[in-house]
Amino acid sequence: MKTLAWEHHALQLLDQTRLPGEERYLCCTRWQEVRDAIRILAVRGAPAIGVAAAYAMVLAARDIAADEPDKTQFEIRLAEAGRGLDGARPTAVNLHWAVQQQMNLARRALSSHTVAETVELLEQGACTIERDDAEMDRRIGRYGAGELGKSRQPLTILTHCNAGALATAGIGTALGVIRTLHSQGLVRQVYADETRPLLQGARLTVTELMDDHIPVTLITDNMAAWVMKTKGIDAVVVGADRIAANGDTANKIGTYGVAVLARAHNVPFYVAAPASTFDLTIPDGAAIPIEERNHDEVRSLGGIVATRPDVDVFNPAFDVTPHDYITGIITEKGVIHHPDDAILATFFRKEG
C-alpha cells in the first residue's frame, strides 16, 4: 500500500478516505484532479500533499505545453495552476513550498531551455522532492530514536492523528520515529488517539502500526488525559503542518490539548517534521492560517448524522501548540530542543 505512485503519464493516489476498508487508487492525469484529491483528503498529510502537488505541477506543465505556448505564456499558465493547487488547503506549508520549488525550477529552466525541456526538468524536480522526503523520514527516524531512546528502555508512546507513511513519501515523521524505535526493540506500546472528526488515528495510524506488528492501543481523544495519568506514557510524538519562526506548531486539531496534558503530566512532547515544514516568514503561531472544514464532518460519524442536522458547528482542522510546550522538534538535520525564535534562527543559520 503506497501513498502515491508516479507513472510518468499519471499520478496514482491512494484514496485515504476509503481506508481502512478499501484500498483504491485515484488515477490523476490532470492537476485539477490532484487539487480535488487534496481538498477531500484522499491524499493528506503535509509532506504527502507537497509531493502530490509537485507531480501535479508536472501534469499542469504537460497540459499547457501541448498548446505550444511561448515561454511567457507557459510560465503565466503554470503559475495559475500553482495558485489553484496552493489554495487546496491553507495550513500545510509543504503544499506551498512544493509549488514554489517547482515554479522556481521552471523560471530558472526557461531562461536556457525550451518549454518541452522545462517540462522534463519539472518531472525530475518532482521525483527529487519525493525521493528527498523519503530520505528525510529516515533521518528524522534516526534522530528521533536517538532522542527518545536514550534510556535504551522500551517506551510507551502516545501519538495523535497520522504522521506516518500515509502522510509522507517515506516511513513517516512521527511514525518514522516510532518505527525506528521499534526496530531497536524500544517500543513497549503505542497509544493512538482516534482523532476526530476524520479519524486519521483510528483509520490510518492503527492500520500502519498493526501492519508493521507494532503494539498499538486505540483510544478516543477524550481518553488521553486518563491514559497519561494511568498508563505511564513516556513521551508524546506528533507531526506538524506548519512551524512558525518561534517554534509555534500547527498540527491536527487536538494536538494542543495533548501538549497541555503532556505538560500537566510531565511527559516530554515532541514534534517530528522536515525542514520544509518550517515557515520562517511568519513570526509566531498567530499568523498560521487555520483551515476550517465542512460542518458535516463534525455532525456525522462514519457517514451517519449523530446530531441535529441544523446544529451550529465549529470545525477547525488544526490548532497551534505554543513553542514553550514543545520539548523538541525532531528534523532531518537534528533535534531542536526547547525551540524559540533565537534557537531556530541559530539552527537554520548553522544548517544553511
Ligand SMILES: CSC[C@H]1O[C@H](OP(=O)(O)O)[C@H](O)[C@@H]1O
Ligand atoms: C507528517 S505530518 C502530517 C500531518 O497532517 C495531518 O493533517 P491532515 O490529515 O488533515 O492532512 C496531521 O496534522 C498530521 O500531523
